Amino acid sequence: MQPLHSPYKRQSKKLPIPVLGLGLVMLLNFASPTSSCTEQERSSLLKFLSELSQDGGLAVSWQDATDCCKWDGISCSQDRTVTDVSLASRSLQGHISPSLGNLTGLLRLNLSHNLLSGALPQELVSSSSIITIDVSFNRLKGDLNELPSSTPTRPLQVLNISSNRFTGEFPSSTWVAMKNLVALNASNNSFTGHIPTNFCANSPYFAVLELSYNQFSGSIPTGLGSCSMLRVFKAVHNNLNGNLPDELFNATSLECLSFSNNDLEGRFDGTPVVKLSNLVVLDLGGNSFNGTIPDSIGQLSRLQELHLDHNKMYGELPSTLGSCKYLTTIDLKGNNFSGNLEKVNFSTLPNLKTLDIYMNNFSGTIPESIYSCSNLTALRLSENNFHGQLSSGIGNLKYLSFLSLAGNSFTNITKALQILKGSRNLTTLLIGRNFMKEVIPQDENIDGFENLQILTIENCSLSGNIPLWLSKLPNLRLLDLSGNQLAGPIPGWINSLNHLFYLDISSNSLTGESPITLMEMPMVTAMHNETYLDPWFFELPVYSDPSLQYRVLTALPTGLNLSKNNFIGVIPPQIGAIPGELNSLNFLSAFDVSNNDLEGPIPTGPQFSTFPSSSFAGNPKVCSPMLLHRCNSAQASPTSISTNQYVNKAVFAIAFGVFF
Known part of the structure; x- marks a missing residue:
């Protein structure tokens, strides 16, 4: 598994629900419990x-002999006219009947978050x-039909058809009749x-x-x-260009101006963005913009979120960025920015919660002013x-949950861990490819980290033993110490x-026999690890390679990698012969026990038939109908496991890729 810190294409983390748009047109509902609707x-x-195949229990309330103004989800005005049909989240299935268009006084129709289909x-x-x-949030599909150009002005103000399955060309003439459209x-x-x-030529009130x-x-x-x-x-994740x-x-x-993940281009510093003085969210990530961040950015005094990640931008950050005092998010990862961060006075950004400048060319030391951002949760x-030693000032970040320093030139891992152990809210710590050729601290006084779940200290060429203080991390879910000494x-x-x-813990110089206690770990013995019931989210996405993004801890694969060490002895019988019970693991999508000294028949069955023969290569004593070495009658059942007395650099590697 590659280091968990390298994001690729940024994914939006906001659900596109038009809260603002709906809020613009919320009207008072004058319902009367004594009114009675018309027969029509x-x-x-x-x-x-x-026309509903599943009515969510409405039939119990909607009795023909009763006043429909008293039916569940129905509201009427004082003149006995139905004004509201509010049936959100009722598990309704079936089609939406055109008969609702016959409700001549209907003002508001809410059928969201159901399972409705059709047009x-x-x-x-x-x-x-x-x-x-x-x-x-239904399953509606088909085209959104154009209204004839002769259609008189319609009163529609809010139309929310999001999260469905509509296709085809988006209508254009329909909006000519929507002179009251707001959202x-x-x-x-x-x-x-x-x-x-x-839109705006037809509706002067258009806002969302x-x-x-x-x-x-x-x-x-x-x-x-x-x-x-x-x-x-907002037009995130489309194919817009130019x-x-x-x-x-x-x-x-x-x-809010959000065009992330399109094919837009041009010089960002050539745009008159400063004219948008009311801007709160600017999201242009995942495009091909170039140029620098202009000094005029400081005039966007209301700006809270700045996303310019994964573009082709360069240059130093302007000092005027510190004038955007309401900033909560700065996301500049995946560009060519350079220079020293000291130019920006982060102490003027007290609301900052996320600072992400991964994969750029910044240099120097971490500015002390960052540690004044007391609300910072992800860094x-x-x-x-970057180089130098970690400052004790990071202890001021009481809410820090996600910290990634990987792939820089930081030094003094002992001091860094002594400082970070006081960060009580830290859940993710990625510090690999730093502290080159230092000694991993054995200090038993490194306590704390009680909430740490992810720890990677890979590819640092650290020497020493696996330290005892790791045993004091009660909530640790993922540990990567590979690529050390x-x-x-x-x-x-x-x-x-x-x-x-x-x-x-692969690619180290570990010795001795593999302890039986390793085989008693829940990750090996449990059929369904309790981690997969944990809904915990990362503050920022982590990546095992450019094509795999993990936003949720439960998506990470279960894995045990002990390869490329100097172990000796016998492979523990708990993982020795390939057990036939593995066929029952229908969630197993990857299996590799190649280049060991296993023996006995490979289980047959639907699950193992999906694995290539290369998964078992390098084990001369295994047999199977799918291999050149076929099993005879004496090998019909799994037998014992043997190893060479000394296996240099590798004894076994087990990897389970569990994906749903």
């Missing part, structure tokens, strides 16, 4: 009910009364084509446009610059050119790490 409305609702009836979008439609959320679908240009996670292409329409009320424009048009920056009410400085035996206390499910 009752029959329209019952028609809707009849969205055009009768709802073209309704002469509905002002809010929310059908998000549109079509994210998490498969719409194609260009983004329409006429959310088109993320679709397949939109082409350039960003210049017409959106005329949206004087536009506050949120430059940011200058006209876009005329939409000076913008608070990633890995893959740069650790000597001595595997300590007997290893089985006290009850929560450990990944251990890599």
